[in-house]
Amino acid sequence: MGVTEKRAKHKEAFRREILDSAREIFINDGYDGFSMRKLAEKIDYSPTTIYLYFRNKDDLLFAICEEFFAHFLAELNRIRSVSPDPVETLHQAFFYFINFGLKNPDQYKLIFFTKSVYGTREELFEKESMARNTYFVFKEIVQDCISAGKLREIEVDVIVDTLTVVSHGVVAKNIYCANFLKERSDRVAHTLIDVLWRGLQK
Amino acid sequence: MGVTEKRAKHKEAFRREILDSAREIFINDGYDGFSMRKLAEKIDYSPTTIYLYFRNKDDLLFAICEEFFAHFLAELNRIRSVSPDPVETLHQAFFYFINFGLKNPDQYKLIFFTKSVYGTREELFEKESMARNTYFVFKEIVQDCISAGKLREIEVDVIVDTLTVVSHGVVAKNIYCANFLKERSDRVAHTLIDVLWRGLQK
DNA sequence: ATTTGATATTAACAGTGTTAAGCTAACAGA
DNA sequence: TCTGTTAGCTTAACACTGTTAATATCAAAT
Numbered sequence: 001m002g003v004t005e006k007r008a009k010h011k012e013a014f015r016r017e018i019l020d021s022a023r024e025i026f027i028n029d030g031y032d033g034f035s036m037r038k039l040a041e042k043i044d045y046s047p048t049t050i051y052l053y054f055r056n057k058d059d060l061l062f063a064i065c066e067e068f069f070a071h072f073l074a075e076l077n078r079i080r081s082v083s084p085d086p087v088e089t090l091h092q093a094f095f096y097f098i099n100f101g102l103k104n105p106d107q108y109k110l111i112f113f114t115k116s117v118y119g120t121r122e123e124l125f126e127k128e129s130m131a132r133n134t135y136f137v138f139k140e141i142v143q144d145c146i147s148a149g150k151l152r153e154i155e156v157d158v159i160v161d162t163l164t165v166v167s168h169g170v171v172a173k174n175i176y177c178a179n180f181l182k183e184r185s186d187r188v189a190h191t192l193i194d195v196l197w198r199g200l201q202k
Numbered sequence: 203m204g205v206t207e208k209r210a211k212h213k214e215a216f217r218r219e220i221l222d223s224a225r226e227i228f229i230n231d232g233y234d235g236f237s238m239r240k241l242a243e244k245i246d247y248s249p250t251t252i253y254l255y256f257r258n259k260d261d262l263l264f265a266i267c268e269e270f271f272a273h274f275l276a277e278l279n280r281i282r283s284v285s286p287d288p289v290e291t292l293h294q295a296f297f298y299f300i301n302f303g304l305k306n307p308d309q310y311k312l313i314f315f316t317k318s319v320y321g322t323r324e325e326l327f328e329k330e331s332m333a334r335n336t337y338f339v340f341k342e343i344v345q346d347c348i349s350a351g352k353l354r355e356i357e358v359d360v361i362v363d364t365l366t367v368v369s370h371g372v373v374a375k376n377i378y379c380a381n382f383l384k385e386r387s388d389r390v391a392h393t394l395i396d397v398l399w400r401g402l403q404k
Numbered sequence: 405a406t407t408t409g410a411t412a413t414t415a416a417c418a419g420t421g422t423t424a425a426g427c428t429a430a431c432a433g434a
Numbered sequence: 435t436c437t438g439t440t441a442g443c444t445t446a447a448c449a450c451t452g453t454t455a456a457t458a459t460c461a462a463a464t
Binding site: 116154 | 234314315318323326356359360361363364366367368369370371372374375378379389390393394396397398399400402
């Protein structure tokens with residue numbers, strides 16, 4: 001292995017180390033609680049060193065979000081391959097997102113409620129990203145249900161939005177009304193899914 | 203009118219002026235975009251003067267939130283007095299919140315998605331506030347529907363949470379997925395209410 | 405041995421929330 | 435009228451923030 005290769009590898013490893021430390025701080029302390037100086041101290045380098053590996057604070061956040069969406073995408077594909085029934089697949093996929101949010105509110109908040117990391121709808125669709133891929137796979141799952149005649153004839157995009165809206169809602173409530181859904185968030189989530197399903201079915 | 207009274211009145215007027223300017227900045231620039239120095243410049247006083255009228259930045263936000271909730275409460279009571287049918291009242295009340303959020307995303311975000319202004323569920327219930335009053339009136343509206351036998355037999359608190367969850371969801375999606383619901387937010391909101399209603403009815 | 409280039413650092417700028425101390429002007433009582 | 439007090443406001447400062455420019459370090463290549 002050549003020297004330049006070795007260096008490139010070390011650089012990559014260092015980038016990873018920065019990213020992992022950054023994610024920890026972002027999740028624990030939130031977007032505002034995160035600071036470049038805090039991260040620098042954690043990794044034992046000067047604050048400006050970070051700028052050699054990431055453009056700025058938001059670039060760090062973007063990289064972290066992409067890794068999360070890669071994770072979501074993998075899970076959606078797993079569910080899809082395991083469960084052959086489209087309705088069952090949608091149920092599981094939908095519950096996966098809500099459950100992730102309820103179990104990891106800080107992560108969910110960071111990814112979805114911090115900044116418009118991926119810009120407008122158009123900007124999200126324009127350039128390739130894990131977030132974009134995740135969106136399309138989820139849309140396909142919904143489309144499969146429609147194609148199987150299991151849902152009311154509502155535009156697929158409207159249904160997708162409706163579902164993500166509800167997921168965001170459960171988690172937002174859980175995050176911003178401190179302890180509001182405590183001991184009850186699961187019940188509210190299940191009630192909501194139950195109600196939604198009754199309302200969406202043909 | 204005595205001198206002390208006059209002074210008190212002036213003080214009150216000044217407080218109002220600060221609050222109005224603060225709300226403008228909070229809404230336009232968001233919680234983070236707001237700064238004491240910005241506000242000071244706007245009202246043409248030094249930053250520290252503000253601290254003679256408000257404990258700190260969050261105290262300003264709290265005062266602004268309370269005024270909003272006073273507004274909500276008045277509107278809920280108005281709807282209630284106008285529409286005698288409990289189901290119609292709930293529909294209107296629910297749509298009022300969603301609509302407020304879609305029409306005034308910055309305000310909604312400031313009030314509901316910025317900080318846990320009113321603390322935990324317990325803390326909200328403990329001390330009297332406009333937010334607390336608003337919550338209870340909305341709960342009463344839901345309870346009226348249940349009492350009239352118009353809803354499935356689900357615990358009233360769960361239904362209230364479910365509805366606020368959906369309201370938060372629509373608005374959150376609208377805010378954080380920039381332009382995501384654009385031109386479609388109304389349709390998604392109506393679809394959601396329609397779906398929810400089908401699912402909630404007996 | 406010298407040059408080059410990558411990597412890391414120090415110093416600085418402009419901004420943040422908040423506090424402590426001090427100034428000014430108007431009032432009250434003698 | 436002089437003095438003491440107090441309300442109202444300001445200046446200065448502290449400890450932070452993200453980010454940039456200039457500089458130092460040090461290993462590899464010539």
